Amino acid sequence: MEQYIIKGGKPLHGEVTIGGAKNAALGILSAAIMTDETVTIENLPNVRDINVLLQAMEGIGAKIERVNEHVVKINGSNISRINIDYEFIRKIRASYYLLGALLGKYSQAQVALPGGCNIGSRPIDQHIKGFEALGASVKIEYGMIHARAEKLVGSHIYLDMVSVGATINIMLAACMAEGQTTIENAAKEPHIVDVANFLNSMGANIKGAGTDIIRIKGVEKLHGTEYSIIPDQIEAGTFMVAAAATKGEVLIKNVIPKHLEAITAKLVEIGATVEEFDDAVLVKSNSRLGNTHVKTLPYPGFPTDMQPQIATLLALSNGTSIVTESIFENRLKYVDELARMGATVKVEGNSAIITGVEGFTGAIVSAPDLRAGAALVTAGLVADGFTIVDQIEYIERGYENFEQKMQSLGAKMEKVDVEDDKAIQKFKLKVG
Numbered sequence: 421m422e423q424y425i426i427k428g429g430k431p432l433h434g435e436v437t438i439g440g441a442k443n444a445a446l447g448i449l450s451a452a453i454m455t456d457e458t459v460t461i462e463n464l465p466n467v468r469d470i471n472v473l474l475q476a477m478e479g480i481g482a483k484i485e486r487v488n489e490h491v492v493k494i495n496g497s498n499i500s501r502i503n504i505d506y507e508f509i510r511k512i513r514a515s516y517y518l519l520g521a522l523l524g525k526y527s528q529a530q531v532a533l534p535g536g537c538n539i540g541s542r543p544i545d546q547h548i549k550g551f552e553a554l555g556a557s558v559k560i561e562y563g564m565i566h567a568r569a570e571k572l573v574g575s576h577i578y579l580d581m582v583s584v585g586a587t588i589n590i591m592l593a594a595c596m597a598e599g600q601t602t603i604e605n606a607a608k609e610p611h612i613v614d615v616a617n618f619l620n621s622m623g624a625n626i627k628g629a630g631t632d633i634i635r636i637k638g639v640e641k642l643h644g645t646e647y648s649i650i651p652d653q654i655e656a657g658t659f660m661v662a663a664a665a666t667k668g669e670v671l672i673k674n675v676i677p678k679h680l681e682a683i684t685a686k687l688v689e690i691g692a693t694v695e696e697f698d699d700a701v702l703v704k705s706n707s708r709l710g711n712t713h714v715k716t717l718p719y720p721g722f723p724t725d726m727q728p729q730i731a732t733l734l735a736l737s738n739g740t741s742i743v744t745e746s747i748f749e750n751r752l753k754y755v756d757e758l759a760r761m762g763a764t765v766k767v768e769g770n771s772a773i774i775t776g777v778e779g780f781t782g783a784i785v786s787a788p789d790l791r792a793g794a795a796l797v798t799a800g801l802v803a804d805g806f807t808i809v810d811q812i813e814y815i816e817r818g819y820e821n822f823e824q825k826m827q828s829l830g831a832k833m834e835k836v837d838v839e840d841d842k843a844i845q846k847f848k849l850k851v852g
């Protein structure tokens with residue numbers, strides 16, 4: 421087990437390159453097994469969730485060839501099982517995309533109920549409703565979801581709530597169903613569009629991704645393709661917030677600025693400078709920022725996956741801010757950890773009432789989930805003294821070389837083994 425040690429107080433300066441979007445990659449990898457031809461995927465982030473999903477795919481017989489850290493070739497022609505081992509599923513949320521992919525290709529699938537970040541109850545009733553509308557019978561027995569159909573037939577599905585996972589899963593299951601499927605009240609996140617573009621590059625006929633009505637005309641089969649995944653909106657946003665929080669200046673490269681608009685708007689509103697280029701954003705701040713209110717919403721609203729990071733920034737800003745989490749019911753657990761570093765935050769229902777403080781002080785804190793973990797690292801970069809962030813396995817689910825990227829921006833941050841009791845001493849001696 422490892423942890424991060426951070427000595428705060430150094431503004432981030434320089435350039436950082438953003439990797440491929442984890443949440444697009446999870447859908448795209450699952451979709452890749454729907455053809456018997458080889459698929460090449462580029463700009464794949466080398467993070468834990470992706471590696472777990474690739475192992476799960478290998479476990480059912482998919483051939484996975486890692487061309488390099490960020491390129492993989494997948495061949496699904498020898499898939500021998502339609503049931504995914506629990507060992508993989510409990511680790512990642514998006515294992516449920518294999519349900520849609522296997523059901524779409526073989527008309528049957530068995531996948532354990534998914535894991536992922538513990539940020540709420542996270543039911544999958546809308547996924548099931550979608551599969552059933554396409555003609556599958558779905559049962560949950562002994563923690564496994566069993567889906568089976570004689571044949572899948574296109575249908576009209578109205579999602580009761582905007583769900584990223586259900587939208588992608590229904591697209592997967594529907595793309596080789598007979599006839600047309602319409603998903604209404606679909607999610608519009610950039611990764612929905614990316615998965616749809618990927619499926620279309622395999623020969624699917626999906627229109628309207630990125631709007632709230634997606635129409636899918638079933639095709640007989642899908643073929644091989646080469647595809648490069650879009651940049652990760654949330655990794656980019658995390659570095660934008662860290663640049664502003666440390667009063668630094670960072671050029672964040674390989675991004676799609678349009679995907680960052682909700683984050684950019686909030687940073688500008690509180691006084692940071694954000695300059696947009698074709699595929700980069702420059703974030704600058706040199707004074708204490710102001711307050712604002714943030715409410716998480718489906719895209720194009722402010723992303724829930726950026727909520728802990730922006731709340732951390734606002735906890736250092738001047739005045740009172742209210743951050744309302746409207747997507748997940750349990751995504752404010754990290755505020756107790758932030759309070760240990762000196763933040764003043766009161767949780768009322770699904771809102772955090774934040775009274776900005778002038779600075780944080782270093783402490784030993786635990787990452788309760790992926791994005792809250794990234795937020796605690798940001799707090800550590802600002803804090804006076806040393807911060808230890810443990811349970812970083814959550815952070816590594818979604819950030820590639822996080823400490824190396826931070827170091828390249830001048831951060832004093834290292835990843836060390838928790839068992840190594842000399843590591844902290846050595847780090848302190850090194851950074852002074």
Ligand SMILES: CC(=O)N[C@H]1[C@@H](OP(=O)(O)OP(=O)(O)OC[C@H]2O[C@@H](n3ccc(=O)[nH]c3=O)[C@H](O)[C@@H]2O)O[C@H](CO)[C@@H](O)[C@@H]1O
Nearest residue numbers: 443514542543544545546547582583584585586724747748
């Ligand atoms: C792997 C992945 O891409 N994860 C992302 C995905 O999660 P995930 O796909 O799990 O999130 P959803 O968009 O489905 O969830 C949105 C809301 O709908 C509820 N819901 C969802 C499905 C369902 O069948 N029933 C139901 O009640 C959820 O509990 C939640 O309250 O989108 C979230 C919202 O942008 C992000 O925070 C996650 O990072």
Ligand SMILES: C=C(OP(=O)(O)O)C(=O)O
Nearest residue numbers: 513514536537725790791
């Ligand atoms: C919550 C997240 O991931 P997951 O849905 O896989 O738990 C995330 O990426 O912030």
